[in-house]
Amino acid sequence: MRIECKHVWEHISAYIDNDVDPKLRAEIDRHLETCEICSAVLDSTRNVVILVADDRVFELPAGFSERLHARIDTELEEQSGPHLQT
């Protein structure tokens, strides 16, 4: 039985994460073979996931790490630190 587009959309995210059971996956694959709209939705969603994961999209502010570690150094010098393990 052919599943509907809307049914495919509901599982797009899990499909991308490889988190759908094999039977449903096979049904979705069959649907995608003939449905250009759903395969475009899948491709574009997957592309969005890939793009946002790119380190160039979200960069730490310049000098963030240096300032953080300088702060840690100050703390290490000032405090006796966490309780020593016995």
Added chain:
Amino acid sequence: MTLPGLELEAEYIRRVLAGEKHLFHDLIRPCERSIYFLLFSLLKNETEAEDVAQETVIKVYQNLDKFRGDSQFRTWVLSIARNEGLGRLRKIGNRREDSLDAETDEQGGDFTPAILTSWREIPADALQQKELGAILRKAIERLPEIYRNVVLLRDIEEMDIRETAAALGISETSVKVRLHRARAMLQRSLAPQLKEFAPKRKRWFGGRV
């Protein structure tokens, strides 16, 4: 992102607690990005996020002896970051309406994808262009907070479902549902814009416009 192996992590923690304090730098380094972006997601302000990130790291150091090792170190660190961030939000009285709405509205919203057939290529090279990065950041910043958190940890910091759930204090099912909706919202807002960045030849020869 490379995380120190669990054994190495446990070893570092033991040694910091035993007095080799300088090793704390190496222990926290793999968590820095996640701490900052989780806080930026909550606070939506670079200066506040950086300030609370520093507070978080100091708190982690001071409480290191309380880490029991029953979750990943980064998960524990992120739950401290989240608490610190929520504390800061309460302090500045700036808890945004969108997050309050979204928390009581798990069912609402339109998650129908944008229908398009002309953009398929991953315009990875286009990321060299500052404009594309800005479009992506803006789309994520516009998501309601409960969705933004999940996208940040799962898709940007590439944590698994379980770790994301533990860091945010929600169930794995909620992570999956929110992730699905967040990705659908992003696809809807981004796909039509990103189409412009796809290689041009695709549109000339692809036959689909």
